[in-house]
Amino acid sequence: MAKRVLIADDTVFFRVALNEILTTGGYEVVGEAANGAEAAELALKLKPDIVILDVVMPVKNGIEAAKEITKLKLPVKIVMCTSLGYEPIVEEAIRSGASAYIIKPLNAEKVLNTLAGLGPF
Amino acid sequence: MDTSKYKALYLQETGEHLKGVEKGLLTLEKDPVDAASVDALFRHYHSIKGMSASMGYDPLAKLAHAQEDLLDKIRQKKIPFSADIAGALLKCLDALRNLVARVEEDIPLDVDISPFVEALKAAAEGSPSSAPKPVAAVEETAPEGLKLSHVMKVEGSVFDDLLATVGDLFMVLSAFRALSHESRSVAVKDGIYSLGKTVNTLHGSILSARMLPIADLTEGLPRVIRDLCKACGKDVELKLEGADLRLDRAILESLGSPLVHIIRNAVDHGIEEPVERARSGKGAKGSITVRAYSKKDRAVIEVSDDGRGINTEKLKEKARAKGVPEARLKTMTEKEVLMLICVPGLSSSDKVTDISGRGVGMDVVKEAIEGLGGALEIESVPGQGTNIILELPLTTSITKTLIVTVGSEQFLLPISRIVKVLEVRSTETLKGVYQIEGADVPLIHLAAALCMKHAERPFSTIIVVEHRGESGVGAINLVGVIVDDFGDEIDAYIKPLLPPISKLGGVSGITIMGDGRPVFLLDLPHIISKCLRQGI
Incomplete structure (x- = not known):
């Protein structure tokens, strides 16, 4: 069965782009959140297999959302999404529960490879 | 990433962020320590940078990046927000707008943005004098007052609501049309005629706004x-x-x-x-x-x-x-x-x-x-x-239908399936077939199909419809559906049926008439197939 993904990014632009990359890559996008708080809420409600969190978001940023989702102890893999130059911040997220990260500008192949590399669910 | 199809989305969303930037800068000019505004500004620049880089608009991405860096420093309280910084950022905002306008008009972005980046650095270091000279390529234009984008972002559901409202309007119009048949007033007939034309135009506009390639x-x-x-x-x-x-x-x-x-x-x-x-x-x-x-x-x-x-x-x-x-x-x-x-x-x-x-x-x-x-x-x-x-x-929701009567009930039939309507002596229908252009057309009684009583009349109304057979293929055959009477043709806004009514066989939707009565749209293929199988 297709893996179910929740996307969190404050720009529609990246949500649409990511949605397309994932859908054509055989994933099912089950929800989209526009900020970190929504992401945590939807993660609990939709129980996705994967959550992709943009780092810079209003209300709650991606790092805070990653921590919150980790605390929920859901069987979900967290993937951070960020711009070039923010890798150090992402490492903080990895320490607090994220499994991997992808870098903007988005490259479809890299995104799909990263998700494919998330290993057993 | 194939960027061309994202351009409209890019322009629209960047436009919103630029508005946010302007609002943030103006707020900060008044209240330089408003942390929420600093955060929001940082995110606006960050988003513009990210989207521009993804679209391959490098000068835009670089200029937004420079501003994002500056805001990051302010955010981390490494430098204070100053009037000079506000001035430089506003100049950069105009430059960003210019660049976005170029994108919109497909003008190449071969521009040197370094003077703006330099000016930002100077403002951050507190040396105010070096305001950027207008660059030939990015003309410095005064902000043109209040300007609204001609592309609007509208939730898809708004169109659904609009269409539903026009649907209701059609129903009201149908009620008025019925009244206008009875009325002798030319003014009323004229008024209802123009109303009908206007509602049709409105319907057309909404439908075309909903169309996507x-x-x-x-x-x-x-x-x-x-x-x-x-x-x-x-x-x-x-x-x-x-x-x-x-x-x-x-x-x-x-x-x-x-x-x-x-x-x-x-x-x-x-x-x-x-x-x-x-x-x-x-x-x-x-x-x-x-x-x-x-x-x-x-x-x-x-x-x-x-x-x-x-x-x-x-x-x-x-x-x-x-x-x-x-x-x-x-x-x-x-x-x-x-x-x-x-x-x-x-x-x-x-x-x-x-x-x-x-x-x-x-x-x-x-x-x-x-x-x-x-x-x-x-x-x-x-x-x-x-x-x-x-x-x-091509479009949904509004269906041209014919009102038919069986016993005391009214039903709607989709016009698209109707070939013609005949009035014949009831005795001619007794054999269960009727000859049309030399061919035997099977007849079905809608009353019997719906387990209703039909009116005993000397004449029968036969609605001749096209029927494709249950599998949806094969030669199109004609079938005569016997009803008690038929009424007006109306444009009905058909609402889908919800459970448990949706489980009823033979009906495919419902509409509310101008006088508030619910009327079912009949699922003819289903009814006809069932009747032909059971020989009703």
């Missing part, structure tokens, strides 16, 4: 095919034709998964392995064509492949095994046999594959298409390929 749907197909080919070791070329045909958003949305399903079947079952293709004298590369065109007020989408075609003998065998009577199989036309692949559990392919299973799903595809008010047909030539033809309405 089919390309929005099909542009994802190359990737789907690529992945399918990788998975099964075949080589398939996809051709898209007529991608600019426009359909209602709701129809397009529901068409996605049926279309992918058909394509999957084509790659998996239709197109042969390269070795098999070579043996039958075909090129190693298979070909799938998705052709969209309009036919009257309907959209037609054909998905054809040059594969092995459907083996009808095998299909018949399976149908036999599944208990379809031999007599039925013998009388089936070629097209009806092909439609067997839409019967759950039947498929001509022996192997179960990861990609499309055992053809499971063609029944779902057919159901989805019919649910949209469309029809599915299959053409196949052994050894040459298969063509799946989807015929769909």
Whole structure:
């Protein structure tokens, strides 16, 4: 069965782009959140297999959302999404529960490879 | 990333962020320590940078990046927000706007943004004098007062609501039309006539605002095919034709998964392995064509492949095994046999594959298409390929209908299926068939079909309708539906039925009449098939 993904990014632009990359890559996008708080809420409600969190978001940023989702102890893999130059911040997220990260500008192949590399669910 | 299709979204969203930047800068000028505004500004620049970099608009990305860096420093309280910084950022905002305008007008972004970046640095270091001189390429223009974008972002659901409202308007209009028939006042008749014209125009505008090109749907197909080919070791070329045909958003949305399903079947079952293709004298590369065109007020989408075609003998065998009577199989036309692949559990392919299973799903595809008010047909030539033809309405929701009466109840019939209406002596209908142009047309009593009492009258009203047979294919036959009376033609806004009413056979929707009465739209194919089977 297709893996179910929740996307969190404050720009529609990246949500649409990511949605397309994932859908054509055989994933099912089950929800989209526009900020970190929504992401945590939807993660609990939709129980996705994967959550992709943009780092810079209003209300709650991606790092805070990653921590919150980790605390929920859901069987979900967290993937951070960020711009070039923010890798150090992402490492903080990895320490607090994220499994991997992808870098903007988005490259479809890299995104799909990263998700494919998330290993057993 | 194929960026061209994201341009409209980019422009619209960047425009919003630029507005946010302006608002933030103006707030900070008044209150330089407003942390929330600093955060918001940082995010605006960050988003503009990210989107611009993704679109390959480097000067925009770099300029936004420089501003983002500056805001980051302010955010971390490394430097304070100053009037100089505000001034420099506002100048940069104008430059950003200029660049975005260039993007919109497809003017190359060959501009030097370094003076703006320098000015930002100078302002951050507290040396105010070095305001950037206007660069030839990025003319410094005064902000043009209040300017609204001519592209608006509207939730899709707004159009659904608008359409529903126009639907209600149609109902009210129908009630007025009925009154105008009774009225002798020319002014009333004129008024209602112009009202009708205006509502129609409004309806047309809303429908066209809801239309999207089919390309929005099909542009994802190359990737789907690529992945399918990788998975099964075949080589398939996809051709898209007529991608600019426009359909209602709701129809397009529901068409996605049926279309992918058909394509999957084509790659998996239709197109042969390269070795098999070579043996039958075909090129190693298979070909799938998705052709969209309009036919009257309907959209037609054909998905054809040059594969092995459907083996009808095998299909018949399976149908036999599944208990379809031999007599039925013998009388089936070629097209009806092909439609067997839409019967759950039947498929001509022996192997179960990861990609499309055992053809499971063609029944779902057919159901989805019919649910949209469309029809599915299959053409196949052994050894040459298969063509799946989807015929769909271009728009949704408003259906031209005829009011008919049975006993004390009114029902709606879709005009599109009606050929003509006849008034005949009731005695002429007793044989259960009526001759039209030399052919015997079977008659059914709507009252009996709906288990209702009909009025005893010397004359009968026969609504002659087209009927395609249950499988949705085969020659179109005429059937006469006997009703007690018929009334006006109305444009009805048909609402879908919700459970438990949706479980009723024979009705496909409901509309609320101008006087508040609910009236059902009848599902003629269902009713006719049932009656012909039971001999009512």
